[in-house]
Amino acid sequence: MKHLIASALAGLSLLAAPVAHAQGVVGIATSNPGSIFHNIGTAIANAANESGLNTTIQPATSPNQFIPFVNQGGIDFGIANLQEVDYAFDGAAWWTGQQFPNLRIVAHLQPLVEAIFVRADSDIMKVSDLKGKRMTDGYTAQNTILPQLSAFYATAGMTRDDVEQVSVASVVAGADAFIAGDTVGFIFAHGAGKVREADAAVGGLRALGVEDSSDAALAAAKAHWPTAYFTPLKAGSQPGVIKDDIYIAFPQVIFTHANASDEAVYAMVKAMFEGSETMKKTFPPMAAFKPANMKGDPGSTPYHPGALKFFAEKGLE
Numbered sequence: 001m002k003h004l005i006a007s008a009l010a011g012l013s014l015l016a017a018p019v020a021h022a023q024g025v026v027g028i029a030t031s032n033p034g035s036i037f038h039n040i041g042t043a044i045a046n047a048a049n050e051s052g053l054n055t056t057i058q059p060a061t062s063p064n065q066f067i068p069f070v071n072q073g074g075i076d077f078g079i080a081n082l083q084e085v086d087y088a089f090d091g092a093a094w095w096t097g098q099q100f101p102n103l104r105i106v107a108h109l110q111p112l113v114e115a116i117f118v119r120a121d122s123d124i125m126k127v128s129d130l131k132g133k134r135m136t137d138g139y140t141a142q143n144t145i146l147p148q149l150s151a152f153y154a155t156a157g158m159t160r161d162d163v164e165q166v167s168v169a170s171v172v173a174g175a176d177a178f179i180a181g182d183t184v185g186f187i188f189a190h191g192a193g194k195v196r197e198a199d200a201a202v203g204g205l206r207a208l209g210v211e212d213s214s215d216a217a218l219a220a221a222k223a224h225w226p227t228a229y230f231t232p233l234k235a236g237s238q239p240g241v242i243k244d245d246i247y248i249a250f251p252q253v254i255f256t257h258a259n260a261s262d263e264a265v266y267a268m269v270k271a272m273f274e275g276s277e278t279m280k281k282t283f284p285p286m287a288a289f290k291p292a293n294m295k296g297d298p299g300s301t302p303y304h305p306g307a308l309k310f311f312a313e314k315g316l317e
Contacts, residue, residue, distance in 0.1 A: 026055045026264065028254075029066035029078040031142075033059060034172050034194035036285075037079040037252075040109060043282035044079075044254065044268075047275025053267055061170050062142035064094075071100035073257050077268065081112060082251040083227045084144045086299040094143040102258040104304035107269055108296035109252040110288035113231055116152055117178070117195065117240050118185040120204035127156040127211045130163050133184045136174035138167030145171060147224040149187050151248060154220035156211035178202075190238040190247070191285030199239040207238065209245030227251055227299070251296060256304050265306030269294065273314065292316065 026048065030041035041057040048055040060066045063080040067088045070078040082105075086092075091099035118124040124133070137160060139145035146160070153159055166183050168174040175194045178186040179201045188195050190207070199205045210217060213230050221228045231249040233241050254272075256265055272279070273294065279286040295303075295316040303311075 024054050026053050026268070027075040027077065028055065028057045029063075029070060029075050030057050030059050031062050031079075032170065032172050034175070034192065034197065035170075036112060036189040036192040037063070039191070039193060039283045040252070040286065041079045043279035043286050044272060046282045047278040048268060048271040050275055050278055051267070051271035053271060062144070064141060064143050067103070068100060070255065070257055071102045073102070073259050076260055076264065077106065077254055077256050079109070079252065079254055081144060081227070082108070082253045082296075082299055082301075083225060085253060085255050085301050089301040093147075103301050104256050104258055104260070104265075104307075105298040105301050106254045106256050106265055106304055106307050107272060107294040109254060110286060110290070111231065111249040112252045113190045113233065113247050113249045114148060114152070114187060115190060115207035115209065115240065115247050116149075116185050116187050117198065117205045117207055119202050120206045120240070120242065122184065122206070124184060124206070124208070127152060127208050128158060130185060131158065133163055134166050134182065135163040136168050136177055136183050136186045137163070137165035139170060139174070140167065141169040142171060145174075145187060148228075148248070151221035151224040151228055152187065152208075152210065154224060155213075155217045155248075157220075190233065190241075191283075195239055205240035206242055207233075207240030207245070207247070209233075209247050213246040221248060225250060253296075253298075255301070258304070260304060260306070262304075262306035262309065265304045266310050269307050269310040273310070 028041045031037040045055040045057050063084055066078050088100045089103045091097045168177050171188050174186040175198050177183050179198050227250040228248050230246050232246055235243045273291045276291050295311045
């Protein structure tokens with residue numbers, strides 16, 4: 001793990017050094033173009049720039065790469081799921097005891113809502129129909145995806161062993177494998193640009209919801225991804241949502257490091273609070289971002305003092 005982290009840091013360092021250390025430039029680390037985190041980071045950067053911050057985004061394959069880099073102060077901010085930030089702070093799950101104690105939460109964003117996508121013209125109507133079929137797996141550069149995929153399978157009483165696993169590096173690579181016909185489905189967040197690309201490429205998608213939305217099924221999903229919850233989407237609200245259905249959702253956050261200045265973090269939170277319309281125009285799914293909900297439960301990772309100062313001024317609980 002330490003070798004993998006060092007390699008990731010070295011690669012990201014070369015890319016991000018001009019962003020993180022250029023005079024007056026505020027950097028936001030995101031996943032690659034087409035990902036939900038890249039879309040969100042772009043929207044936040046636009047709002048921050050409108051507020052007077054000189055902000056740019058820096059893509060990497062996944063938060064696996066940039067969480068350690070943010071922790072050491074190599075770049076100012078990052079976009080990730082709350083669960084993976086908490087795992088990194090605690091040294092849990094795939095971090096295998098390697099803790100990143102300088103991580104700090106800045107604010108909650110809109111929830112990430114996830115689906116397994118298949119072709120609309122396929123005979124796959126529910127998650128259990130994937131049994132024995134070729135599905136994206138591995139996610140060697142994006143450790144968060146396997147437990148999320150397992151959470152989806154768990155709602156149908158399945159495990160990853162019930163499908164024929166096709167290894168990919170990331171969700172973007174998984175979508176590409178699906179488009180190429182190498183798999184029958186892929187997992188991705190609703191609203192991401194890559195989902196729209198896949199929808200156009202294959203002539204339409206079907207977004208599989210959870211097979212069972214009972215309390216027991218949710219407990220089975222949470223055993224793999226503890227912050228998971230179920231949320232409904234209306235037919236036609238997103239590509240692939242052919243009927244009203246229930247999907248897995250979980251919190252997303254923007255985060256920073258302990259040595260970030262209170263002024264910089266305060267300015268970023270203020271820019272997001274006041275710039276929600278700009279973020280929505282940049283990336284329409286950010287209509288689900290509610291400034292009043294920015295101070296959500298941070299889990300085990302503390303909030304940055306600069307964020308807490310802004311929340312206190314606005315009376316956010």
